[in-house]
Amino acid sequence: MKFCASIPVKITLLGEHAVVYGEPAIASTIPRTIEMCIDVLEDKRIEVVSKGVYVELNRASFDRTSSRVSYSLNTDMLRKIFSYIVSGIELCEEFLSISKRGYSITIDSDLPVGVGLGTSAAISVGIVALCLTVNGYSPDEQGFLENVARLAWSTEKKVQGAASPMDTFTITFGGLRYIEPRAPLAHEIVSPTELPVLIGYTPKRMTTAELVARVRELISRYSDVGEFVIKGIGQLVQIARRCIEKGDLECLGVCMNANHSLLSLLNIVAPETDIIISTLRHAGALGAKMSGAGGGGAFIALARSFDELQNLARLVKNLGGEVVATRLGSEGIRIFRIA
Numbered sequence: 001m002k003f004c005a006s007i008p009v010k011i012t013l014l015g016e017h018a019v020v021y022g023e024p025a026i027a028s029t030i031p032r033t034i035e036m037c038i039d040v041l042e043d044k045r046i047e048v049v050s051k052g053v054y055v056e057l058n059r060a061s062f063d064r065t066s067s068r069v070s071y072s073l074n075t076d077m078l079r080k081i082f083s084y085i086v087s088g089i090e091l092c093e094e095f096l097s098i099s100k101r102g103y104s105i106t107i108d109s110d111l112p113v114g115v116g117l118g119t120s121a122a123i124s125v126g127i128v129a130l131c132l133t134v135n136g137y138s139p140d141e142q143g144f145l146e147n148v149a150r151l152a153w154s155t156e157k158k159v160q161g162a163a164s165p166m167d168t169f170t171i172t173f174g175g176l177r178y179i180e181p182r183a184p185l186a187h188e189i190v191s192p193t194e195l196p197v198l199i200g201y202t203p204k205r206m207t208t209a210e211l212v213a214r215v216r217e218l219i220s221r222y223s224d225v226g227e228f229v230i231k232g233i234g235q236l237v238q239i240a241r242r243c244i245e246k247g248d249l250e251c252l253g254v255c256m257n258a259n260h261s262l263l264s265l266l267n268i269v270a271p272e273t274d275i276i277i278s279t280l281r282h283a284g285a286l287g288a289k290m291s292g293a294g295g296g297g298a299f300i301a302l303a304r305s306f307d308e309l310q311n312l313a314r315l316v317k318n319l320g321g322e323v324v325a326t327r328l329g330s331e332g333i334r335i336f337r338i339a
């Protein structure tokens, strides 16, 4: 029996980096998805065919009996993707207390990878959910999504060494979420008005792991300043949550701008991101900030109304950025059975 999943990627509205130190964050899925499918194989191989993730088409295969791996293209990025798949499957099998099986997995995506949209978290969520489903754990059963979120978070930690639950929890449950990383919980935030946002990116020059390490080093060297910044970001997140719940866009914009300034103190904002952000603010955006780990990559701007987004999108393109979405998403992972 074959199962497929549609998995959204996400954007961080406020709270990145501080969430690694236990502060809350606000993130949301966006209406762009990765499609993944799974089928059980007769032999104990994990075979992955990916379209559009890093390259046009790639195949990787892992023989679980001999531990031999083969790639049609051997790059760091592809090896990393494959390790999310293998780790996710191992954690799923451990959770279900079942023995190793063979699986055929396909991944189809037209989204940029490694720019702060949570693509690796989406792959972790997708593989865990599909592995659980194909092994008999129905997505309709109580606690299914909670288990997916936790196992996907463990997958990220296993592959990356460290990760907050922000991306995996947001992608699993979907919509706009207030993340409490210590619990961990992802509370839904209900806004009386839809948020007119623009989400874009420029190429990212450093990896998330490098940027998280840079912040850790800075914080350990200047602990007082570090604590001021991290706690300050946490407070802005709490204020921003109240602004969203009241539908006060101006107040949310101020919080986003202040959050960006605090992130600048951590020395992770790329100059090209700063140029785009200040241009968008001058053009009328209520708030604009980098999003994710930094060093280039994703950014988010909040406009006064949906009508103003087109103008902002034009400016982003003129400055060499790409636009990926002009609204937030409401859905998390969706799983369906193929005949």
Ligand code: PMV
Pocket (backbone or CB within 6 Å): 015, 016, 017, 018, 019, 020, 115, 116, 117, 118, 162, 163, 164, 165, 166, 167, 208, 212, 291, 292, 293, 294, 297
């Ligand atoms: O750029 P991304 O999507 O990898 O975002 C990383 C967000 C951090 O807060 C910096 C790290 C984390 O694990 O939450």
